[in-house]
Amino acid sequence: MxxxxxxxxxxxxxxxxxxxxxxxxxxxxxxxxxxxxxxxDVRGKYLYVQVEPKEGKSTEKVSVKVPLALVKAGLNISKLIPIEAQEKVQASMHESGMSFDFSSISTQNMDEILEALEQMSVDVDSDESSVKVFCR
Structure with a gap:
């Protein structure tokens, strides 16, 4: 009570x-x-993308640190994209084997998207380089 x-x-x-x-x-x-x-709360949390070349392949390294608050703002801004542009992007993504619908982004599922990003970790290891994408 x-x-x-x-x-x-x-x-x-x-x-x-x-x-x-x-x-x-x-x-x-x-x-x-x-x-x-x-x-x-996404303040103080970041999406990291790191590309490390394999030894002897290249000397270029990439390290990107994107605030999750910026990702959240980007999700909000995506609502302002004209329908025609959204359709073109979605068609291009579909051709690449990725299905994504801009209209599915709502304030309700935005937190779910950010939470999933926070728990995400991607490691790709190839002959040329090592790529890591993660949140912290």
């Missing part, structure tokens, strides 16, 4: 509230919405 309900029932039991007043308060407490689920 919530603290508010207990308080109302206590005030009713000691005579500070009438039955009608207590009933109205209890109904009001029932009609208040539950607080929203907390949004995952």
């Amino acid at each position: 919530s603290e508010d309900r207990q308080r109302v029932l206590h005030l009713l039991s000691i005579g500070k509230l009438t039955v009608d007043e207590a009933e109205k308060l209890l109904i009001a407490f029932e009609n208040t919405s539950e607080p929203a689920a907390p949004v995952s």
